[in-house]
Amino acid sequence: MSDFPHTPPRQSWTFSNDTNAEIRRAAASGIYDIRGGGSKRRLPHFDDLLFLGASISRYPLEGYREKCATDVWLGTRYAQKPIHLDIPVTIAGMSFGSLSGPAKEALGRGATLAGTSTTTGDGGMTEEERGHSKTLVYQYLPSRYGMNPDDLRRADAIELVVGQGAKPGGGGMLLGQKISDRVAEMRTLPKGIDQRSACRHPDWTGPDDMEIKILELREITDWQTPIYVKVGGARPYYDTALSVKAGADVVVLDGMQGGTAATQDVFIEHVGQPTLACIPQAVKALQDLGMHRKVQLVVSGGIRTGADVAKALALGADAVSIGTAALVALGDNDPALEEEYRKLGTTAGAYDDWHEGKDPAGITTQDPELFSRFDPVMGGRRLANYLKVMTLEAQTLARACGKNHLHNLEPEDLCALTVEAAAMAGVPLAGTSWIPGRGGY
Amino acid sequence: MPSFDLGAHGLRALNSNLHALKGQTNETQWDIVNPRGSHAIAVGVDAPVDITVHGSTGYYCAGMNKQATVRVKGSAGPGVAENMMSGTVIVDGDASQYAGATGRGGLLVIKGNASSRCGISMKGIDIVVHGSIGHMSAFMAQSGNLVVLGDAGDALGDSLYEARLFVRGNVKSLGADCIEKEMRAEHLEILENLLRRGEADAKARPEEFRRYGSARKLYNFNIDNASAY
Numbered sequence: 001m002s003d004f005p006h007t008p009p010r011q012s013w014t015f016s017n018d019t020n021a022e023i024r025r026a027a028a029s030g031i032y033d034i035r036g037g038g039s040k041r042r043l044p045h046f047d048d049l050l051f052l053g054a055s056i057s058r059y060p061l062e063g064y065r066e067k068c069a070t071d072v073w074l075g076t077r078y079a080q081k082p083i084h085l086d087i088p089v090t091i092a093g094m095s096f097g098s099l100s101g102p103a104k105e106a107l108g109r110g111a112t113l114a115g116t117s118t119t120t121g122d123g124g125m126t127e128e129e130r131g132h133s134k135t136l137v138y139q140y141l142p143s144r145y146g147m148n149p150d151d152l153r154r155a156d157a158i159e160l161v162v163g164q165g166a167k168p169g170g171g172g173m174l175l176g177q178k179i180s181d182r183v184a185e186m187r188t189l190p191k192g193i194d195q196r197s198a199c200r201h202p203d204w205t206g207p208d209d210m211e212i213k214i215l216e217l218r219e220i221t222d223w224q225t226p227i228y229v230k231v232g233g234a235r236p237y238y239d240t241a242l243s244v245k246a247g248a249d250v251v252v253l254d255g256m257q258g259g260t261a262a263t264q265d266v267f268i269e270h271v272g273q274p275t276l277a278c279i280p281q282a283v284k285a286l287q288d289l290g291m292h293r294k295v296q297l298v299v300s301g302g303i304r305t306g307a308d309v310a311k312a313l314a315l316g317a318d319a320v321s322i323g324t325a326a327l328v329a330l331g332d333n334d335p336a337l338e339e340e341y342r343k344l345g346t347t348a349g350a351y352d353d354w355h356e357g358k359d360p361a362g363i364t365t366q367d368p369e370l371f372s373r374f375d376p377v378m379g380g381r382r383l384a385n386y387l388k389v390m391t392l393e394a395q396t397l398a399r400a401c402g403k404n405h406l407h408n409l410e411p412e413d414l415c416a417l418t419v420e421a422a423a424m425a426g427v428p429l430a431g432t433s434w435i436p437g438r439g440g441y
Numbered sequence: 442m443p444s445f446d447l448g449a450h451g452l453r454a455l456n457s458n459l460h461a462l463k464g465q466t467n468e469t470q471w472d473i474v475n476p477r478g479s480h481a482i483a484v485g486v487d488a489p490v491d492i493t494v495h496g497s498t499g500y501y502c503a504g505m506n507k508q509a510t511v512r513v514k515g516s517a518g519p520g521v522a523e524n525m526m527s528g529t530v531i532v533d534g535d536a537s538q539y540a541g542a543t544g545r546g547g548l549l550v551i552k553g554n555a556s557s558r559c560g561i562s563m564k565g566i567d568i569v570v571h572g573s574i575g576h577m578s579a580f581m582a583q584s585g586n587l588v589v590l591g592d593a594g595d596a597l598g599d600s601l602y603e604a605r606l607f608v609r610g611n612v613k614s615l616g617a618d619c620i621e622k623e624m625r626a627e628h629l630e631i632l633e634n635l636l637r638r639g640e641a642d643a644k645a646r647p648e649e650f651r652r653y654g655s656a657r658k659l660y661n662f663n664i665d666n667a668s669a670y
Contacts, residue, residue, distance in 0.1 A: 031662075143562070144543040147524055147545075148545070149485050176660075176661055188565060188584055190660075193661060194660065194662055202542045203501070203520040204520070204539075209500070209519075212499070212500045213501070215481050216484050216500070219453070219481045221485075222456070222457060
């Protein structure tokens with residue numbers, strides 16, 4: 001036996017422990033992994049951008065003294081009743097069915113306290129959600145579960161959903177264990193079966209049809225209600241341009257960090273573009289059409305902090321939307337529940353089997369024992385606190401850049417830490433004047 | 442009897458007038474002339490009135506209808522009576538694709554043929570087609586009844602849930618999880634009622650139809666059924 005030391009064990013980058021574990025899981029089960037949430041891989045993101053702040057050529061505004069406004073109008077293009085929100089952070093569409101009734105109520109309460117909107121999801125509009133949401137956006141989805149003209153007319157805006165960032169080109173699945181009597185009734189389907197949500201709308205195909213569909217929705221609502229079009233981050237330049245052409249008041253753009261209640265992991269991780277890469281393309285489409293700020297852009301997918309909000313707005317968005325972060329604010333994946341997460345074979349922060357309906361936090365479940373643990377009043381208060389903190393953070397950054405409104409932030413206020421982020425965001429690499437793809441160094 | 446010239450007054454004025462009809466109204470008979478294939482004619486109506494469209498229509502005629510009886514004296518474009526809640530829609534001619542899509546109630550009668558995806562994702566509506574229907578009809582149909590006096594195209598009832606399909610003629614092929622089922626007395630009763638209400642009882646008898654429905658094998662995901670997806 002040699003006295004020389006052995007080569008230490010070396011793990012493969014290609015066949016990592018996670019990769020091998022998934023191979024073994026697939027071999028044992030014969031089925032792909034289904035989970036909730038958005039992409040978990042490391043992606044170029046807002047963390048790769050920095051604000052430059054004020055200097056000799058830019059003077060800042062005084063914190064706590066000089067006003068930095070945060071309000072936003074959505075739907076000013078055609079709707080006779082556009083929405084006015086106090087803050088540019090909205091709550092994204094999440095279904096009753098994937099979420100419990102109390103969780104939906106909490107989203108409405110929190111959004112209302114913070115002066116913003118919340119959004120229905122695949123499964124229709126619930127009374128607790130409508131009742132507790134001052135401003136409620138009603139999603140018009142391919143499944144049309146629960147769709148009816150009365151709810152269309154009592155919505156404050158309509159969001160025609162073409163796709164979502166977690167799975168552009170994919171439909172949805174609500175597994176049977178979450179199909180309670182109430183969920184089944186709202187969706188006109190038997191209890192306990194897997195409920196599929198189609199990937200395409202049943203009565204239109206393509207941008208020309210979408211224009212006619214928007215016309216129909218406007219006629220039904222007497223042109224009162226703003227109509228959004230939501231797209232996943234697939235081809236944001238063209239999808240934005242086509243949405244404008246079809247008559248949208250607002251484009252909602254969801255990057256691949258955007259969450260879902262449940263879909264295949266392979267879909268979440270391998271389809272779509274990072275949110276950071278999507279925004280400039282959408283903004284360029286609006287600018288090329290002369291519609292920037294006339295058709296508003298709402299961006300979602302991985303928004304977590306006021307810094308993310310400020311950066312998205314600096315890149316040209318009018319508002320952002322949060323889903324996963326809102327659930328965390330309500331109590332999802334809280335380490336206080338670690339013991340229960342362990343029983344489910346996971347750990348706080350990593351729990352994503354929302355489709356199984358066993359959420360110990362009572363948020364992504366239809367089990368009465370579990371969802372009764374969740375206090376919608378407290379949840380709403382927590383969400384409102386979080387939204388206010390995000391807004392304060394965004395204001396802090398905007399003042400530092402000398403802006404008296406969040407919408408006055410601009411790409412010129414930013415630099416990028418990586419070449420990739422510089423190329424995607426269209427801002428200079430830090431320390432240079434170089435924007436990859438645009439020449440100059 | 443209000444007569445509305447769509448060519449002269451435009452779509453917005455038409456639907457605005459129809460939406461203003463609430464509950465008890467004396468304006469119960471509406472004639473719409475010069476429709477010129479316009480889209481979204483008489484959408485979102487919520488009143489027990491009779492509306493006759495004198496000519497052919499574009500997309501989504503009578504979409505989301507509640508209570509009203511809408512008759513199209515011509516043919517209808519895509520998505521006629523889409524998401525209808527209640528009431529009756531009658532098309533004297535043919536209907537394009539997606540007729541009655543996602544409809545939740547009421548009765549849609551098509552005197553001619555219907556194109557592809559008739560009754561797609563239907564959720565409680567009853568549809569009677571005097572002629573034939575195109576491919577992928579009743580795709581993911583959840584509930585309600587689809588009655589076809591003629592033939593059905595490819596992949597009828599693909600991924601069907603609890604809707605009942607009755608076809609008198611030939612079915613070119615059945616979609617995934619759709620099978621022929623026994624015609625029992627209660628189904629003949631449903632058919633008799635729908636044929637009468639669909640103004641088709643003089644053309645066909647319930648005994649001439651075959652019934653199709655869901656095999657319910659795809660209701661819960663099973664890897665062994667992967668080849669069906």
